[in-house]
Amino acid sequence: MTTRMTTGITRMSLENARVLMVTDCNPQSQLFIDYVRQQLDCQVSALSTQESFVPPADRKVVVLLDADHVDENCMHLWNSRASESPEMILAAFNLRDDEHAAELLISLHLQGVFYRQDNLLLICKGIAKLLEGDLWMSRNLMTRLIDFYRRQQLNAYRPVCGLTHRELEIIGLLGTGASNTEIADQLFVSEHTVKSHLYNIFRKIKVHNRIQAMNWARQNLGAPPMTSLRSARKARTS
Missing domain, CATH: 1.10.10.10 (Winged helix-like DNA-binding domain superfamily/Winged helix DNA-binding domain)
Incomplete structure (x- = not known):
């Protein structure tokens, strides 16, 4: 018997939320969709990289970009869409490790990061936190990001390798x-x-x-x- 995950989100807020996977639509991704839908009790669907999407204005949408099937150009396109839609929450999954995540976070405004080794229940917990307005990243990754932006602040006040x-x-x-x-x-x-x-x-x-x-x-x-x-x-x- 499967037990639905308990989160801090109310049932009403979940019903008004949506999870969208941008991935290769196949039987495996459909199993993942069915599991997330059962755990979170909200609308979950998949979208191929070739399909268009108009974000709804009246509900939050967690967009999960599958790093195994979404190339960098497509990720930047979704990043641009998310910057124009305050209700869209951008996350990436199937990342190799923190190094892979850090590379993407340099140019993408990701609010959530999920790795290949993450189990399905942990991913559902992370999605729920994203819908609550929290970030979902490892402590090690957050530390690396803080160090990176500290270096950026320093570079803003001094020449970078003598570049004009x-x-x-x-x-x-x-x-x-x-x-x-x-x-x-x-x-x-x-x-x-x-x-x-x-x-x-x-x-x-x-x-x-x-x-x-x-x-x-x-x-x-x-x-x-x-x-x-x-x-x-x-x-x-x-």
Whole structure:
């Protein structure tokens, strides 16, 4: 006999809540959905990465991004949606470890983190806490985040490896995965100028390629300016 999990959330608030899994829709994910629905007694459904979703304005929605099936670009798209919808609570599951979670948290506003080794009952408890308005992260991960943002505060008051303001703009855009052409369009400069700046940036931060520079930017400069780049792309395609 299955016992429904007891949480601090009232039955009424659960009935008005929704859990949405963004994943590969298959029999295994359906079993997970059925379990969460039974434990929390709220609406639970799955959505593939290709399907669209309009968040309801009158209820909280916990969106669970499956790291095994949702790529980085799709995660950033959901992050943008969540920033425009105060009722949407973004979380990721099937993460490998704290290192994997920390990488995502640099550029995503995740309020919950679940790992591959987490059992289903623990995940349900975490979802319930998210619906209550709490964060759901390990103590070790929270400590790492606090240390990271402390370093960010220090960097705000001193030059970063001697990079100029324009070089910081360029490497910030590089951290979003932007091409040289996109960076040039965003900053209203030529591609030759971007290449010259990148050469100087690589030399100053002691990296040899774009991937290393992107990782350096995400570790040392914080969340990249996704909004401004996204706006520029939208303007060019409209």
